[in-house]
Amino acid sequence: MEPTTPMPVAVVCGLHRRARGRTADDLLEEVPGSLAVHHDLGGIGAGVVHRVTRDRWGTVDHDRVRADHPCASCALREDLVPALVRLAERGEHTLCVVETWDGVEPRRIAEAVAAQDALRLATVVAAVDTERLLPDLSGHDDLHDRGLGIAPEDGRTVAEVLSHQVEYPTAVVLHGSRHLDEARALVEHLNPAAAVVAAAGGLADPTHGRFDTGAAARRLDPAWAHYAERADGRVSTLTWTRRRPLHPVRLHESLERIVSSGLRGRGRIWLANRPDTLLVWNAHNDALLLENGGPWLDALPGAAVEMVCETRRLSALMDWDPVVGDRRQHLAFTGVDLDAERLVALLDSCLMNEDEAGLPLLSDPFAGAL
Numbered sequence: 001m002e003p004t005t006p007m008p009v010a011v012v013c014g015l016h017r018r019a020r021g022r023t024a025d026d027l028l029e030e031v032p033g034s035l036a037v038h039h040d041l042g043g044i045g046a047g048v049v050h051r052v053t054r055d056r057w058g059t060v061d062h063d064r065v066r067a068d069h070p071c072a073s074c075a076l077r078e079d080l081v082p083a084l085v086r087l088a089e090r091g092e093h094t095l096c097v098v099e100t101w102d103g104v105e106p107r108r109i110a111e112a113v114a115a116q117d118a119l120r121l122a123t124v125v126a127a128v129d130t131e132r133l134l135p136d137l138s139g140h141d142d143l144h145d146r147g148l149g150i151a152p153e154d155g156r157t158v159a160e161v162l163s164h165q166v167e168y169p170t171a172v173v174l175h176g177s178r179h180l181d182e183a184r185a186l187v188e189h190l191n192p193a194a195a196v197v198a199a200a201g202g203l204a205d206p207t208h209g210r211f212d213t214g215a216a217a218r219r220l221d222p223a224w225a226h227y228a229e230r231a232d233g234r235v236s237t238l239t240w241t242r243r244r245p246l247h248p249v250r251l252h253e254s255l256e257r258i259v260s261s262g263l264r265g266r267g268r269i270w271l272a273n274r275p276d277t278l279l280v281w282n283a284h285n286d287a288l289l290l291e292n293g294g295p296w297l298d299a300l301p302g303a304a305v306e307m308v309c310e311t312r313r314l315s316a317l318m319d320w321d322p323v324v325g326d327r328r329q330h331l332a333f334t335g336v337d338l339d340a341e342r343l344v345a346l347l348d349s350c351l352m353n354e355d356e357a358g359l360p361l362l363s364d365p366f367a368g369a370l
Helices: 017-030 073-090 106-114 131-140 158-167 178-190 213-220 248-259 310-319 342-347
Strands: 006-014 035-041 050-057 058-065 095-099 119-129 170-177 195-197 230-232 233-242 264-269 277-284 285-295 329-336
Touching: 006 017, 006 073, 006 106, 006 285, 017 035, 017 050, 017 119, 017 170, 017 233, 035 073, 058 073, 073 095, 073 119, 106 119, 106 158, 119 131, 119 158, 131 158, 131 342, 158 178, 158 277, 170 178, 178 195, 178 230, 178 233, 178 329, 213 342, 233 342, 248 264, 248 285, 248 342, 264 285, 329 342
Parallel strands: 006 095, 006 119, 035 095, 119 170, 170 195
Antiparallel strands: 035 050, 050 058, 230 233, 233 329, 264 277, 264 329, 277 285
């Protein structure tokens, strides 16, 4: 029998296991009739997943789930969503808290939950240990270095996963008192859209709402996001915007120094030898992912522009220049004790100058990589 109303679901994510568990426990305490589901993926390499269900008084069920394929996506598709739908059909719970595994990013779970008619994705919450936030964002460990990989080929870093966990939700809970101000500032810089709260209850209200996965995805896309500068103590975010293209050779030679200047880099760039291609910049600590983000809108014929999503079109109009259209450099760097003056000078030195305008570029160090 279908439930008369969809079952609310709250997704609680976080690399910091104790903080994440405490946040899930707080929700169970605050919302009578709630239940928590957690998939332990520690043995996923051997094809074994443990699904633990608990309420405010303790464990209700502990089931061993055989995973046909050793990856978190398969566990999500094959067990978590069906388990949630079964709970919804029973109609016995006012809220189901999905407590994710350490290395799982919340977006895929949130979108899978939101796609089910029997479920209502109420909120996505990240839990953070204030003492561990900066060391993990600035560290060099891969997930496999800590035994947290969720697939054999999982090459993500701890800094990358933690950044994505903090940036996606609309609420971030801070656990701990050490480095609290610094942690709060880092979270607010990485995710200005989130409510940042200390771990002291008050999480029940968001469970009455609905988390908009489409809005979250649009907010995070560097192809059209607009970043703002701010500074809070030692934490600062620098925004660098220019309307000249970058020289590919000079940029390539400077990449290591640019990327290592901050904890997080986001945005879009314009290379002189790729005038029609928007390149998306995603950096976590000293690791950079540079990807083809499709054509600049100015490079498209008029009819094709109408087929582009509205968010990107509106963003392009905000940036529009009568000469270069929406082509621009727009990068944001967040860090602690960021040397903004040095970073701006380094970035500016990579721009094409007037003497180089119109001259052929004989070398493309990015060939084959983009």
